[in-house]
Amino acid sequence: xxxxxxxxxxxxxxxxxxxxxxxxxxxxxxxxxxxxxxxxxxxxxxxxxxxxxxxxxxxxxxxxxxxxxxxxxxxxxxxxxxxxxxxxxxxxxxxxxxxxxxxxxxxxxxxxxxxxxxxxxxxxxxxxxxxxxxxxxxxxxxxxxxxxxxxxxxxxxxxxxxxxxxxxxxxxxxxxxxxxxxxxxxxxxxxxxxxxxxxxxxxxxxxxxxxxxxxxxxxxxxxxxxxxxxxxxxxxxxxxxxxxxxxxxxxxxxxxxxxxxxxxxxxxxxxxxxx
Numbered sequence: 001x002x003x004x005x006x007x008x009x010x011x012x013x014x015x016x017x018x019x020x021x022x023x024x025x026x027x028x029x030x031x032x033x034x035x036x037x038x039x040x041x042x043x044x045x046x047x048x049x050x051x052x053x054x055x056x057x058x059x060x061x062x063x064x065x066x067x068x069x070x071x072x073x074x075x076x077x078x079x080x081x082x083x084x085x086x087x088x089x090x091x092x093x094x095x096x097x098x099x100x101x102x103x104x105x106x107x108x109x110x111x112x113x114x115x116x117x118x119x120x121x122x123x124x125x126x127x128x129x130x131x132x133x134x135x136x137x138x139x140x141x142x143x144x145x146x147x148x149x150x151x152x153x154x155x156x157x158x159x160x161x162x163x164x165x166x167x168x169x170x171x172x173x174x175x176x177x178x179x180x181x182x183x184x185x186x187x188x189x190x191x192x193x194x195x196x197x198x199x200x201x202x203x204x205x206x207x208x209x210x211x212x213x214x215x216x217x218x219x220x221x222x223x224x225x226x227x228x229x230x231x232x233x234x235x236x237x238x239x240x241x242x243x244x245x246x247x248x249x250x251x252x253x254x255x256x257x258x259x260x261x262x263x264x265x266x267x268x269x270x271x272x273x274x275x
Contacts (some may be wrong), residue, residue, distance in 0.1 A: 070181065072094045095225070120200070131216070
């Protein structure tokens with residue numbers, strides 16, 4: 001009787017094994033990663049993005065899904081209107097006002113300080129409009145772009161600054177438009193038609209802005225705390241806490257400093273500024 005070669009059968013077996021899914025011979029996929037959702041004010045995107053990447057490297061089972069589409073008020077509005085199931089795990093705001101408001105509404109149950117924002121006047125490089133101080137903004141013909149105080153932390157700070165300086169009527173003199181994020185304000189001056197704005201010191205130090213903007217200090221300007229919050233009721237409480245702890249670490253503070261943020265309360269802070 002002639003022997004039957006086993007080579008064709010063996011080749012077919014090896015081919016079928018090669019076509020099995022990578023998850024194993026039973027065809028099951030690898031476990032899905034846990035998604036940790038972060039709603040963050042646009043002005044804090046750069047350091048939070050870097051912190052999120054580091055967190056993912058240390059937690060292979062986690063994907064950080066970050067939303068930077070809007071200012072502090074806009075992001076808080078999203079949390080307020082979302083069903084509990086669709087709320088994020090972390091909320092990052094550019095002003096403690098929004099963290100405190102979120103806690104009053106029962107939306108967050110942990111609030112920590114990340115650093116500080118200092119408002120400054122920003123003008124186009126060369127300063128052809130000759131703007132050096134707040135009073136110079138109240139001039140007919142100037143085009144100003146200011147933060148929306150209903151949606152942004154910088155808008156709230158700007159409203160307070162103008163009120164303290166007696167410039168509440170500035171819109172009756174200069175041409176004023178409003179922006180929904182602090183980056184929009186900086187771009188409107190650096191690349192657009194606006195003559196001046198009020199933005200955070202950190203924003204003016206980022207990207208191409210140092211080459212295109214000049215800034216001036218605002219005496220006794222309110223310095224505000226950036227905060228990171230754990231959203232109440234998150235089913236990923238331990239992961240949320242781990243992310244917050246990482247955002248407060250020395251490594252994270254180095255990220256903030258690298259992107260021009262202030263992590264220690266300035267010595268020039270007004271007396272009513274909270275630690």
